[in-house]
Amino acid sequence: MSIKTANLGFPRIGSHRELKFALESYWAGKSDATALLDTAKKLRAENWKLQQQKGIAVIPSNDFSLYDHVLDLAVMVGAIPAAYGWKGGPVDLDTYFAMARGSTGQSHDGSTGGSHHGDCGHAHNGYGVPALEMTKWFDTNYHYMVPELRRDQPFTLTANTPLEAFLEAKALGIHTRPVILGPVTFLKLAKSTEEGFDTVELLDRLLPVYARIFAELSAAGADWVQVDEPCLVLDLSDRERAALSQTYRALGEVVPDLKIMLAGYFGDMGDNLPAALELPVAGLHVDLVRGPPQIEILLEKAPDSLVLSLGVIDGRNIWRADLNAILNRIAPLVSSLGEHRLQIAPSCSLLHVPIDLELEAGLDGELKTWLAFATQKLDELSVLGSGASDRSGVIGALEASLRAVVARASSSRVHDARVAARVAGIDGRMKHRGRAFLARKALQDDRLRLPLFPTTTIGSFPQTSEVRKSRAAYAKGAISEADYEAFLRRETEAAIRWQEEIGLDVLVHGEFERNDMVQYFGEQLSGFAFTQHAWVQSYGSRYVRPPIIFGDVSRPKPMTVEWWRYAQSLTEKPVKGMLTGPVTILNWSFVRDDLSRADVSRQIALAIRDEVADLEEAGAAMIQIDEAALREGLPLRKADWKTYLDWAVESFHLCATGVADETQIHTHMCYSEFNQIIDAIAAMDADVISIETSRSKMELLEAFRSYKYPNEIGPGVYDIHSPRVPEVDEMTELMQLARGRLSDGQLWVNPDCGLKTRKWEEVRPALVNMVAAARALRTMGQ
């Protein structure tokens, strides 16, 4: 006897990024739909077979997506905005990708890859349709397409994709449990296109579509369906709770033969758990990695007939599990509920971890024994499934797990007494600059002598395929370090010359040497490991390789100073030092789980503080510390915000307060809904903050206006997520709107974010226009 193992979802991208290459080739018109769909089918089959081979009892289907699973659901239920020209019936690939990436009106567009958003023609051009908005999926670095719903939104089943997936697996002889995103989470994540209505109100119209999907699944032989409602870990309104209750009462009644495994994940269900336990579903999945105390409530309150799926293997991190500790933790449930009522599962879908540790030939041997990627997590599930009823059959695996846990806890690689002492020595003086902002501003203005409405950019210039190829060639040993660096110097010099030529006031070196704004720093800091193949989907065909923070963090040597020094040597204009901040490095890495995130952040901050000091020492008058992920790293529950913001702001201070008052500290945030965190932004006290505002027509500045925020701000005037080149007038108009909210002396002129995902053909005219807009502003009254 053993407890059933269940998986909630497997990464879609392929262990060698097969999906990315198939998609980008299709978009570029280099291959056809058949080739793309064949690759997708092959990946699905490989994933199912792998899980079968690993002995997973409950294997998911419909966890695959060509681009994004939220988009898939919107398309499946016919929630397709009129602009995409869908006339009913099955939805073709071009419509699907138009929603994902925008469209130029041609069948596919030839651009190989996006930015944060769909990247093709935009409606502002007078042709084409913009992509749906994109935003991060809960607190992950995965981004989903935001469905757009109107008050009179009809829903209709365009294709039963869970059924298709179920049948595809069945044809391979694999019985699966299809996955579908739940209707309440779907509606909650959607955006209403009209004022004054809550998308959850559309539930009555959506439920019949689910009922049909479920009925067809049941008729085809499915016995269970996994319905994901990650909203169960959020603060829910009464209406949302009522919607959950209505949904599961209704679906249970219409298709009684299909058992629902309702899955909540990404945290503790907290006050939603008792209500979830009362829903008339056959099973409930709980995330016991992020919410271990839920076990007590399950023991006390789980109804007799309910099957519990215990999310005990971390689906959000890459550490090898402490299998013995997990078995001990769930033992009371095993003895009280019995094996037949339990399933052993990852905390959430494995979408958020890389696929296979075995591919990491370059990773240090000892560190490797501490890690588990998706494939290894399947093995861990199997051991737990057997071990939960009888440990004797898995003694070897349990001993190996224990050895890894003990070795990691006591390893000298993990602990560095100097780092711990430095964190312990953080004192109040490191938490603020010398003088208050206005006094610093006077000193900085005197030093920098910038014009009104100074122009700058956010840091990166296009990462052309030439840049990427050169880095890949260097990594493979095909070109020498000297040749690679000479290439980067040429790129940097050309960027500096061009910025001078077009008249930007504050220059950047262009970040050509960086593969990614986080990975680049991870590769240079002690306590970090980096991988070769451990890609994780960020959105669509864009993936990241998050660094692994395994030990105490320190900086062996300066990381960016030489590139800054070189760039500054080429010009009289100021060049900004360019760094990624600790909270962003933390949020976009796999972080050790044996130290608080606050302390890891402090350690990174102290390393960045040293880099800031070295840049200042080298002569940098301005240093930018990007905190792109500070806002998006907010905890899911409001009650946890203050603690997070306190240490996040403290970390920024630790980076920024070692410099003289004459040195101007910049920060940049590209996810900019600031209303709820404006106190924290003000407390950061950066001399200049650049933010994303162009799409919101400067409305995001309202938070700064009403707060009477005194420091300087660069509200983005150029939407870098679109290939479109903004006109001079548009940018002056946007700045005029900004002038209505802030004083002239506070304002900078810059794009929304870095330009790494854009092409030079777009960037050149856009920045020429931006400089012209700033010049025009200097002569214009408000």
Ligand SMILES: CN1c2c(nc(N)[nH]c2=O)NC[C@@H]1CNc1ccc(C(=O)N[C@@H](CCC(=O)N[C@@H](CCC(=O)N[C@@H](CCC(=O)O)C(=O)O)C(=O)O)C(=O)O)cc1
């Ligand atoms: C700003 N964003 C970021 C997030 N997270 C990060 N860690 N970084 C970010 O910038 N989160 C939120 C947003 C949006 N998210 C993303 C995520 C990913 C990209 C992106 O452009 N990804 C690239 C990969 C970038 C990278 O690491 N490149 C490496 C390796 C490149 C490579 O594959 N080389 C090839 C050969 C190259 C060639 O021949 O052309 C190879 O090795 O085979 C590098 O540059 O060295 C992606 O392509 O997915 C953007 C925004």
Ligand SMILES: N[C@@H](CCS)C(=O)O
């Ligand atoms: N300096 C970085 C910030 C991106 S959020 C860049 O320009 O790409």
Ligand SMILES: [Zn+2]
């Ligand atoms: Zn940005």
